[in-house]
Every structure is written in structure tokens, then in C-alpha cells.
Amino acid sequence: MISEFANELTTGGVALFAVLVLIALRVPIAIALLLVSFFGVYYVTDVNVALAVIRTVPFEFSAHWSLSAIPMFTFMGTLAYHTGISSSVFRAARIWLARLPGGLAVATNIGCAGFAAASGSSTATAASMGKIAIPEMLAARYDKGLATGVVASAGTLGALIPPSILFVLYGVFAEVSIAKLFLAGIIPGLLTAAVFASMIILRCTLRPELAPQITDIDSSEKWRAMVDTWPVILLVVGITVGLYGGFVTPTEAGAYGSSVTIAVGLLQRRISWPVLVESLVDAASTTAKIFIVAIGAAVFTKFLAISGAAFGLGQVAQEYIAGPFALFLVTTVFFLFLGMFLDPIGVMLIAIPVLLPFYEAANLDLIWFGVIVVKLVEIGLLTPPVGFNVYVVKSVVGDDVSLGQIFRGVGWFLVCEAMVLMTLFSVPKISLFLPGLQ
Numbered sequence: 001m002i003s004e005f006a007n008e009l010t011t012g013g014v015a016l017f018a019v020l021v022l023i024a025l026r027v028p029i030a031i032a033l034l035l036v037s038f039f040g041v042y043y044v045t046d047v048n049v050a051l052a053v054i055r056t057v058p059f060e061f062s063a064h065w066s067l068s069a070i071p072m073f074t075f076m077g078t079l080a081y082h083t084g085i086s087s088s089v090f091r092a093a094r095i096w097l098a099r100l101p102g103g104l105a106v107a108t109n110i111g112c113a114g115f116a117a118a119s120g121s122s123t124a125t126a127a128s129m130g131k132i133a134i135p136e137m138l139a140a141r142y143d144k145g146l147a148t149g150v151v152a153s154a155g156t157l158g159a160l161i162p163p164s165i166l167f168v169l170y171g172v173f174a175e176v177s178i179a180k181l182f183l184a185g186i187i188p189g190l191l192t193a194a195v196f197a198s199m200i201i202l203r204c205t206l207r208p209e210l211a212p213q214i215t216d217i218d219s220s221e222k223w224r225a226m227v228d229t230w231p232v233i234l235l236v237v238g239i240t241v242g243l244y245g246g247f248v249t250p251t252e253a254g255a256y257g258s259s260v261t262i263a264v265g266l267l268q269r270r271i272s273w274p275v276l277v278e279s280l281v282d283a284a285s286t287t288a289k290i291f292i293v294a295i296g297a298a299v300f301t302k303f304l305a306i307s308g309a310a311f312g313l314g315q316v317a318q319e320y321i322a323g324p325f326a327l328f329l330v331t332t333v334f335f336l337f338l339g340m341f342l343d344p345i346g347v348m349l350i351a352i353p354v355l356l357p358f359y360e361a362a363n364l365d366l367i368w369f370g371v372i373v374v375k376l377v378e379i380g381l382l383t384p385p386v387g388f389n390v391y392v393v394k395s396v397v398g399d400d401v402s403l404g405q406i407f408r409g410v411g412w413f414l415v416c417e418a419m420v421l422m423t424l425f426s427v428p429k430i431s432l433f434l435p436g437l438q
Helices: 002-024 029-044 047-062 065-083 087-097 103-119 122-139 144-159 165-174 178-206 219-227 230-244 250-267 273-307 309-320 324-339 344-361 366-380 388-400 403-426 429-437
Strands: none
Touching: 002 029, 002 273, 002 344, 029 047, 029 273, 029 344, 047 273, 065 122, 065 165, 065 250, 065 273, 087 103, 087 122, 087 219, 087 230, 103 122, 103 144, 103 178, 103 230, 122 144, 122 388, 144 178, 144 366, 144 388, 144 403, 165 178, 165 273, 165 344, 165 366, 178 230, 178 250, 178 366, 178 403, 178 429, 230 250, 273 344, 324 344, 324 366, 324 403, 344 366, 366 403, 366 429, 388 403, 403 429
16 A cells, blocks of 8 residues: 555655755755755665765766767757858748748748757757847847747757757666657657647738738749758758668767768858867767756666655556546646756756656556657746746847747747647657657
């Protein structure tokens, strides 16, 4: 019965509460996780075991081969950002779609999807596309909420469309195939982009004042603009086909992407020694930040296992959470709560050790769960009070657009996100179709 696991669950609950309190006191997430885990293991065992965990787990986790994909994809993303090769997708979409209702916003949405596929980073996508697209939309007298909201929202596609750093981290913690996770994110990512585009067109059709019609488009440039997108197409197709066909591992795919980006940058004369150095420094810095938080989460996972809390959570799932929908609601509330205070990686790495035992006990597909997790992280990037991507866009536009206007613009996209999330939950085949073909 559940009473047998009361002590273990109490220990785990107190530990999670302590982590949140430390984070609220502005202790870095990694330090909070490490401190609570050390003293937690010390409490349930002894100081020697606690010291052994601190000594061994960081090395064992960091030495995991699959994690080497993170610096590769991060470097590919920083190269794509600093060389500007991904902006070609927006330029092509702008020429082809500008005459649609809300055409520039639709083009921005597609441009974000293309940049996300080349960078794997939501914040990099929002920052880059914000600098390119928002000034153009504001100059065309687009509604400020629509112009900034589409960049902040479509920027989250970087978390779902492969390559995705979040999928790499989830795959390591959940011990599932990262290649299958990448494939699982393709259709949900494209579905999200399609729903966003449909909402923009519908809103702007009903309220044309949101997006005045653009007429000064040189149609003769259409095919030339399409040709300019070949570097992004080469990256996306090469990575997807390589993973789908089993020709490359995720790490090798990241190395391929970085090599192609460098080659394209040299060919188009967009890369120089300072740009290369800046890209390497940014990639190293980002990788270090990700790894230190991930190490803290790995130690916290070890503590949950040693204390018995993980097993206790599994028993609770079996006895008290009646069916997948109830578990889905618990997951959604947990992520939205954490998302109010923490950055996306922190949210995911704290939530996975707590929620994974529930899904394992319920015998639910962990690939599908991974897509749900990343989709919830996407939503967390937009919800107040943190709304990480909203603040990224705010830093780009400065005083031209207020924070309230950006959040109001994002509201329409959050409705779309909720619709897509429910669809992915109700029809798991959407996420599992491509992985199932391997």
C-alpha cells in the first residue's frame, strides 16, 4: 500500500521543495540541485556515500557519448547565427507569401521554422529572426503584438524541430534513442508551424488592420530567393535522411551540420576568423551552461533513486493516477508551475526525474512522452511571468514595443499551442509515425 512509501515520498517532496526555495533565493539551479542532493543522500545513508555520489556521478554523466551531440549542434547553431545563412529562408518566404493576409507574419513563422532546423535553439531563433523580421513588419505598419508575438512564439520551434538540444538531454535521462526522438519531433514541429500560419491568416482576414497589404514585392526575385535557401535545405535534408536511414548518429549529424555550415560560410564569404572564434566561444559557453545544470539534475536523479522516492512515485502512479489523461494533467500543471520561475532547460531537468517513474509505471511510450515534454517546454517559453522567449524579443525591440504588448500578442499563439498539445496527447501516432518506420 501507499503508506509503505510515505517516508520515501516525504523525503523526495521535501528535497524538491528545498530546490525550489533555493532557486527562489537566486541560488543557481545547478548549485541548488547539487546541494540538496548531497545533503539528501547524506540524510538517507551517510557522508561517505554522499561524497562518492558527488565524485562519480558528474564524470559518469558527462562521459555519456550521446551528450557529445550537444556541443556539435550548439556549434552548428552559433555558426548559422553569426554567418546569417538561415535568414535566406525568411527572405524567400517574404517574397512568396507577402500578399497573403498577414503575409510577413506567415513568412516570419516559416523563417523561424527554417532557422530552428539549422540551429536547434529557441532563443537563438527568436533573437535572430527578431532582428531580421520585426523591423520589417513594424515598418509595414503591422500590429506590434502580432509582429513580436509571432517571433517569440515561432521561435520556440527550435525546441521541437530537429536537431534539438532538449531532445538530446531527454534521451540521455530517459535512456531512449535520440535519433528516434529527433524523428518524433518533425511532424509535431511542422504541425505547430502550420497551425500558427493558419491562425495568422484567419485573424488578418477578419481584421485586415492588423497587417496592411504589402504590394512592393518584386516577383521576378521569387526563384532566385528560393535558390538562396539551399544551405538550410542541405542541412535539414542531410541530418534527417542520415538519422532516418541510420547512416549517422546524432553526434555525427551535428558534426556534419557544423562542417556544412563552415563550408557554406566560406563559399559565400560570410565566415572569417573572428566569426569562427566568436562562434566557438558562444558554443563552448552555452555547452558549459547546459552541462552544469544537467550534472546537477543527474545527481538529483541519483538521490531520488537512493532515497526510494522514484520507486514510491511509481507506486503512487499505479494506485492513485487513474489513466493517461490524469497523468497528462499532472504533467501539464507541474511544467506550467515550474515554467513560471525557471528557464527551459532547468524546468525539464528538474521535472524529468520526478515524472519519469510515473510514465514508466504506466507503461506509456517514452518517445511520445519526450515530445509532450518538449512541447510543454515550448509553452513555458511563452507563459508569464518568465516567458523566456518574450524577454529575448523584448531585448531586441527595446522601447519600441512594451512587454505587455508582446505578451498580448503571444496569447493567440498560446491558444494554438494548447490545441496542438491536446492533439499530440490524443493522437500519439502523430509523434510515433516516423520513429515507427525505422
